[in-house]
Amino acid sequence: MKNPDVAGFLQDCVYMREPTDEEAASIVATYQPAPLNLSLPIKIVASDASPYSEPINGKFPSTQIGYVKISLVLIDLKDYDGLSKPGSRFVDPFKVAEMHRNADAISFTLPGSNIRYKGAKTVQAGFRRAVWDQLSDERTSFAKGTDFTVRGTLLDIDGGTVEMKKCPVCGFEPSGGFKFIQEKEIQPCPDCNEDVYLTDSLRIHEQMSDFGDNTSAMTRFMNAAEHLIVATLVRMLAHYQPKALSSMAFILDGPLAIFGQPARISFRLLSLYNRIAQQLKKQGYPPPIIIGLQKDGQVMEHARALNRFLPNNSYRVVDDTYRERFIIGTSALTDNFGHETYYGQDFIFKTEKGRIFTVGIPYPFGDKQNRKLFAKQKADVAFYGDQIARAFDVIRYFEFDLYENAVVPIALAHRHASISLVPGGKVLDLVTRHGLGIS
Template structure:
């Protein structure tokens, strides 16, 4: 690693000739020979995995798209530096009939577009480096308490908070009959640094959704189930939690809407298509939550219904879909088996027992080429993950894809209107948003 320079002396430049030590090293050559690369798309065989898309009449009348965005803003530059993240989330809702009316209009009025922009926004400022809350002794405590209070405060115009919905989700309070295991959650790590796991029992939870640490006697918040404290370093900061926070809150907003529909008008659940701008999975330190999502999926499919899709816009699956576009006939669904994923997309060894991403996903990915030629990577919730899923194993497959095709948007490559609109309404651009937020934050911090 080269030396940097903050003064008059030049910085240390990298060597222009050291590469020959790597090129001439026999162990490096052997390592390169041992690499496996997935075969190119012209060697892909799809016939056994393709099924024909069948457009379906559905009961869906509404679309809800959940998305979020965040940006890092410096509070102080130079040394010691300080920074924070601003998050913004939104749940966009519109009626299918408004979209159809808009498509048939010769002239689009501003009030017509406003019908497609009915959005609830949530805003979260989070100190992530070189700064902490004045009422907290550490950055870890500051991050934990900020997220906890945010979830306790936000209600999305309902009478219950996002934190209350988290309790409903974690302790399976949606079930009419619960087991003792349903009423507890094993937290994989203690947020106060003590060794071992912590058993969080619903009976021990206070009215403020907190528990007492059995070792330190300090509070453990219900929001600690996401284990974000494991990604906070006092010296280097908490920037690593930003992506996790985004996923956590987007999921909780979605769960909050589903929960309140079940409470107030469960029949309406079968009239709503939910879309999230991410795969149907929990990742990294939050991955253990996928088990709860699979349980909730099963309950919803058995007791009510669920129409939900996760859309991916980047990553290995999207790149693979683009490479095989001409091999997939229009109006076709490519059902991705484990063998296919490990052979052509993810260069790993297939687990002979567990399905692909069984420790994080609660849905199956499919590649869909619409009748208009657009390619989509869609994740769809299931009751159980399988190594070789069939169309019948993915509930509401054709019904959901009927609306994915209907909601296509020509603004971007293979885009969907709800996702594009939600992203426009909540995303924070590098310019001018981050510059304005920088000036706002620096002038506001005492």
């Protein structure tokens, strides 16, 4: 920082900085050798999402349309084994192209500023309608004619009834609130008579304004939709193919967390994944591996700064004290970091080959009732059983020279999201096509 005003200002601030050699040595001393499990999943699903916002016409740059593309790639370990020739660092491009065939992309188009969808009175009203239309149609369905859609997942994770206190249009609070159940996912407001949708409970529209920049609403939508789509796939497999599910891994791009207005569903996803793990356990199967992999953000920046001091094959749980001292650089604002948003625990993991990752794994508990106790227990690796080792094995297996600190499935999903031109109305037939027996 060359500007003396800025330098002076920074003197009064707390922020993340490079650790000194002594500091790094003491931090590194708290790392452990990373566990191995050596049993790999059979199939891996990776997801990646990208948002786009564009003026519809160069002459009217403030009239914007937003779209979000979410890609899922399914990799069968059998196929992947043959990806690069033995002893070669390079992958066979034809085989990579083949893997793209096992990918699906769904796109969602949403109105941005200055656009009123289907005759809505405001941009926000049109946005609510568009979110409902697109999250309730066949687009997010994994099995035709079933409730294995995002719409079904929203109801299921709330025990069949989603409640909402007030009308998103006029603010009226009907006695008992709105109660959305299957087949009653759209209800007129008794006061203003406008339609209120089940998906309004995600509250993403609250960030929409008629003329302002609506990028953050798109980002929130993307984040919630990606996690809900993966959850829908896991739900569907738990129902039809529990055995296949138990030998699968799911890798999401970013932390296992839902940010902003829809954050509430992070609590629901936590209980969903734990419920499914319990169900599989009863049936004699291990839970699927679910990983949130972070490419950037504070934890990753910290991990990179520490990287040169860390021995290969080491890891550490990012507990709240560690996060406060070395990552955020200030004392905690809450009794439990990420209480409102996270459903998975971050771990820093450096592989045998020296690449560094921030890996999120679902908390092994169904709820967060007692904040202080939860903050302690979420950082106790004993509660995770072999989940940490199984997740690390997936990363070890897929780390790749071609992509810095990324794993192949995510890189493929990312590439797919940027190249695929699949029309938005497509049903997700990934699983069906791969003979998991879902029709």
